Amino acid sequence: MTIQIHNTLSGKKEALKTLEPGHVKLYVCGITSYDYCHIGHARSALAFDMIVRYLKYRGYKVTFVRNFTDIDDKIIARAKEQNTSSEELANRFINEFYTDMDKLGVDRPDIEPRATDHIKEMTDIISELIDKGLAYQAGNDVYYVVDSFPEYGKLSKRNIDDMKAGARISVNEQKNNPMDFVLWKGSKPGEPTWDSPWGPGRPGWHIECSAMSRKYLGETFDIHGGGQDLIFPHHENEIAQSEGANGKPFVNSWIHHGFVTIRHEKMSKSLGNFLTIRDILAHYHPEILRFFIFSTHYRNPLDFSETAMRDATAGLERLYECVASVDLLDSKAADKNAVSTLSAKDIKKLAELETRFQEAMDNDFNTAQAQGIFFDTVKTINRNQRKITDTSPAKDIQILKDATAVLKKLAAIMGILREDAQGFLSSRRDEMVADGDIDEKAIEMLIAERIQCRRDKNWSRSDEIRDELLAKNIELKDGPDGTTWSVKNN
RNA sequence: GGCGGCGUAGCCAAGUGGCCAAGGCAGUGGUCUGCAAAACCAUUAUUCAUCGGUUCGACUCCGAUCGCCGCCUCCA
Numbered sequence: 001m002t003i004q005i006h007n008t009l010s011g012k013k014e015a016l017k018t019l020e021p022g023h024v025k026l027y028v029c030g031i032t033s034y035d036y037c038h039i040g041h042a043r044s045a046l047a048f049d050m051i052v053r054y055l056k057y058r059g060y061k062v063t064f065v066r067n068f069t070d071i072d073d074k075i076i077a078r079a080k081e082q083n084t085s086s087e088e089l090a091n092r093f094i095n096e097f098y099t100d101m102d103k104l105g106v107d108r109p110d111i112e113p114r115a116t117d118h119i120k121e122m123t124d125i126i127s128e129l130i131d132k133g134l135a136y137q138a139g140n141d142v143y144y145v146v147d148s149f150p151e152y153g154k155l156s157k158r159n160i161d162d163m164k165a166g167a168r169i170s171v172n173e174q175k176n177n178p179m180d181f182v183l184w185k186g187s188k189p190g191e192p193t194w195d196s197p198w199g200p201g202r203p204g205w206h207i208e209c210s211a212m213s214r215k216y217l218g219e220t221f222d223i224h225g226g227g228q229d230l231i232f233p234h235h236e237n238e239i240a241q242s243e244g245a246n247g248k249p250f251v252n253s254w255i256h257h258g259f260v261t262i263r264h265e266k267m268s269k270s271l272g273n274f275l276t277i278r279d280i281l282a283h284y285h286p287e288i289l290r291f292f293i294f295s296t297h298y299r300n301p302l303d304f305s306e307t308a309m310r311d312a313t314a315g316l317e318r319l320y321e322c323v324a325s326v327d328l329l330d331s332k333a334a335d336k337n338a339v340s341t342l343s344a345k346d347i348k349k350l351a352e353l354e355t356r357f358q359e360a361m362d363n364d365f366n367t368a369q370a371q372g373i374f375f376d377t378v379k380t381i382n383r384n385q386r387k388i389t390d391t392s393p394a395k396d397i398q399i400l401k402d403a404t405a406v407l408k409k410l411a412a413i414m415g416i417l418r419e420d421a422q423g424f425l426s427s428r429r430d431e432m433v434a435d436g437d438i439d440e441k442a443i444e445m446l447i448a449e450r451i452q453c454r455r456d457k458n459w460s461r462s463d464e465i466r467d468e469l470l471a472k473n474i475e476l477k478d479g480p481d482g483t484t485w486s487v488k489n490n
Numbered sequence: 491g492g493c494g495g496c497g498u499a500g501c502c503a504a505g506u507g508g509c510c511a512a513g514g515c516a517g518u519g520g521u522c523u524g525c526a527a528a529a530c531c532a533u534u535a536u537u538c539a540u541c542g543g544u545u546c547g548a549c550u551c552c553g554a555u556c557g558c559c560g561c562c563u564c565c566a
Contacts, residue, residue, distance in 0.1 A: 011494090031566080044566040074564070158493055158562070205564090227566030231494085234565090258495090259559090259566070266560070295514080296503065301496080301559070311502060311515045318514080321528080360504090369504050372513035379513095382529060386522095459524060466526075477527050486528085 003362045008254035023061045025221035027213040032069040033093035034078045036276045040260045047257045047298045049106045053413045064109040065216045100277040104286050113212045119194045121211035122203045126183045134244045138174040140186020146179040149240040156232035206237035219246040225255040257298045290415045291316045294367035322378040324421035326404045329397045341387040350403040357410045432487035438472045
């Protein structure tokens with residue numbers, strides 16, 4: 001079975017074929033560093049983090065490049081506002097980006113080039129394009145001749161004539177044709193500049209990725225990724241630049257992920273529905289955010305809401321509860337002559353976990369389906385786990401433990417179930433207690449009192465204590481090994 | 491206006507030309523429990539926006555209609 005990936009260029013799922021056997025070369029457009037990252041950036045980072053981990057899990061070597069756009073109109077404008085330099089502002093938000101990524105547990109790409117470190121590579125490509133007659137200087141700027149690239153529009157599935165008819169293309173006196181896009185911008189006073197054959201200036205946005213991907217991955221590489229909003233014009237322009245300059249195919253497969261919406265609308269500052277990664281992480285454990293993001297396929301829109309996060313919390317806790325209870329099975333004694341209580345059907349199902357997971361993930365990284373398989377596995381484990389007693393054979397316990405180990409290994413590809421289960425559950429509990437109006441000592445004392453009441457069969461006081469705690473969102477669970485408690489999600 | 495995508499149970503969400511349309515959350519009944527909670531078992535879409543067409547057969551393919559979203563300007 002091969003990995004199938006939806007390719008934006010062809011509009012179809014295609015079997016992954018790498019130029020170099022067993023080696024995937026991947027380029028993803030990173031952030032423009034002028035502000036804190038929002039949940040949409042988180043989705044992008046997490047989607048490609050998952051994809052890279054899965055490819056590695058499937059035995060591929062992956063060279064993953066993700067750039068930083070550290071020079072751009074927005075950076076210049078923001079730096080001016082804050083009375084600082086573009087460089088300083090960009091560096092500051094790159095650091096903030098790393099802070100967020102580290103909290104989310106996102107692995108670093110192999111190479112993280114910054115645009116401003118690659119000006120030479122960019123001016124080289126621009127010169128090549130001019131030499132080939134695909135670009136021209138106008139005033140202090142350089143533009144790409146869109147009409148010279150007949151395949152323009154092949155990624156975004158549009159044609160130039162339709163676009164020309166649209167009224168939203170900015171008119172620029174310098175351009176020969178309104179569709180032409182800028183490769184090099186002559187500098188205005190006070191802006192950061194670099195020398196070039198066309199005078200002092202700075203690169204356009206699109207040329208960065210053509211230059212940096214060529215430097216690190218070559219003229220043709222396997223996969224290029226980004227958000228769906230980058231399809232046009234950014235990626236369309238990259239194709240025109242790179243294929244124009246190199247005279248060969250740029251990228252074999254394009255992966256574009258969907259947006260995070262809030263109240264079913266794309267986030268934007270003007271709508272006031274803008275949530276940063278740190279806003280979210282202030283309220284939710286990073287694995288909850290990951291679980292939520294992978295609850296739908298990466299290309300679908302994903303609507304953020306409190307309800308959705310609560311569902312994700314419940315789901316992730318369900319997985320952790322299962323792992324935690326299997327972890328505890330260790331303490332049980334095992335009798336050699338014991339009869340297995342596991343059903344053959346369930347043993348088979350557990351054995352098939354990894355295959356089922358691969359089938360889901362091979363199908364264009366279907367994490368939603370994979371999560372369904374996790375739950376199915378948990379149900380199977382729980383069903384059998386509760387039948388385990390002191391006299392169960394060691395083999396039964398081992399089968400459940402093995403299945404849990406596989407579950408954790410596979411979940412780690414999505415970056416979940418990476419913590420110690422008991423630790424995760426109790427630390428979540430502690431956090432929630434800290435938010436509430438009762439402390440742990442008081443809870444323990446009430447529980448101790450209640451245990452005595454129950455011994456005395458003083459049910460009314462016992463229930464009173466339970467209700468009292470429930471009113472403060474503390475739920476008691478009386479099990480064979482005593483009373484445990486948790487904080488109710490709501 | 492052009493282009494792309496989506497519409498599956500109360501909510502979220504997989505899936506597919508033909509066995510019972512995954513799974514989660516919520517709900518209901520039961521087991522367990524002093525009673526609960528958790529867990530487990532059972533149950534919850536004769537139906538996949540609507541209407542046509544292709545087919546022996548479609549939720550899945552094609553067309554139209556309605557609704558929603560995105561891109562066409564910076565954007566993950």
